[in-house]
Amino acid sequence: MGWSRGGARAALAVLALAVLAPACGRPGAEVAPAGGQQPLEAPPARALDAYATKLRAAHAARAAAARRWGLRRVPLTAPPPPARKPRITTRDGFEVEGHRRLDLPPVFTTVPTGDRVVFLTIDDGAEKDPAFVRMMRELRVPYSAFLSDYLVKEDYGYFGKMRDDGAGLHNHTLRHPYLPALSHARQKREICGMQEVMEKRYGKRPALFRPPYGNYDKATLRAAKACGITHVPLWNAEVFADRWEYREWDRALHPGDIVLTHFRGREDWKGTMPDMIRRFLHKVTAEGYAVARLEDYL
Ligand SMILES: [Zn+2]
Structure with missing residues (x-):
């Protein structure tokens, strides 16, 4: 809901x-x-x-x-989902050989839109902090999770609560390998295998896939396509509990930017997941952006 x-x-x-x-x-x-x-x-x-x-x-x-939740400002409300979806293409320099000819899923870091929105994506699944789920439910901030089974299987129910709250759950492989080192067949097992886990546990085969570390090759995208993946969103900025990092030289947010973060806590970070969300929302809101659902734009 x-x-x-x-x-x-x-x-x-x-x-x-x-x-x-x-x-x-x-x-x-x-x-x-x-x-x-x-x-x-x-x-x-x-x-x-x-x-x-x-x-x-x-x-x-x-x-x-x-x-x-200790926010200095109320998060801005996202505009309604676009009536016409933007045309998503692969970012320059991110193509593989034959990308267009083989109609492989687009790899992108920003969604082309004039809306002053960014998208929050959260990877892996190590930290399972109940306060994070409560915070996002109460703030009604949308996000998409890219899950890897070796971490998620410790508690499938934790991520099921996110789905029940409206979050998108997507594919981040079974075991989080560096995919370009694997054969096409083994890459396909990692991606299609995770599709099956997601369907069994959460009732739906994801349309979105993110390769671990953002590393992929032509075999990755061919395997992803064969497993039913339509889009491969990467990210243009990353937020941690104590800082931001950027892909672009301008170190800024842009309309449609995809922001990466992780399910991590004090073991890996100087803070908790709610600390990270506060850092994320503080900058996003202060710069006049709303957080929108990535799935609404694809
Ligand atoms: Zn990852």
């Missing part, structure tokens, strides 16, 4: 923006005390009025959650 938003109609979406604009729609909006909402003027119809009331309640809940 939660923030899956397939059914929102355009009129409602416009209204949603209008309703949320006073408190949520600009960067720098401070966490306001409860009850600080602007009244809605002249609702056009009762259904829209009810919808607006629901949105205001959702925003108030999000503002309260932001305070509870």
Whole structure:
């Protein structure tokens, strides 16, 4: 449940923006005390009025959650999913030989969009911190998890809760190998094998695959395609509990950027997963970006 938003109609979406604009729609909006909402003027119809009331309640809940989790600002609300999906192509320099001719899945680090949104992706599955699941549920911030079975099998139920909250669960191989060192057949076992685990445990074969370490070759993409993978999202920035790292020289966020992080805790990091999410949301919100669902743009 939660923030899956397939059914929102355009009129409602416009209204949603209008309703949320006073408190949520600009960067720098401070966490306001409860009850600080602007009244809605002249609702056009009762259904829209009810919808607006629901949105205001959702925003108030999000503002309260932001305070509870120690955020300086309320995360911005993402625009409705694009009616026409962007055309995703492989980033320059990331192609393999015959990429287009063989119609291999695109490898990309940023989604081409004019929307001021970024996407949060979380890899592997080592840390299983219940506070992280609660935090994301309460803040209603979407994310996609790229799971590797050797870590996830310690507690499949933990990641099932994320799926129930609306997160996308995707393929990051069975054992997290450096794929280019493996034959095509062994790469296919790593990727197709994980598709089967995901279907058995979570009821769905993922469409998205991320190769461990971001390393792949032509055999990887051929195997991924044969296993039913349509897209290979990498990342343009990475966030840790104590810092950011960037692929680009400008060290900035761009519309449509995919952000990488990991399921890690104090054993690997100078902080917890909630610390990492606070660092992530602080920069994203301060720079005027909302977090959108990657799956809505693909
Ligand atoms: Zn990984």
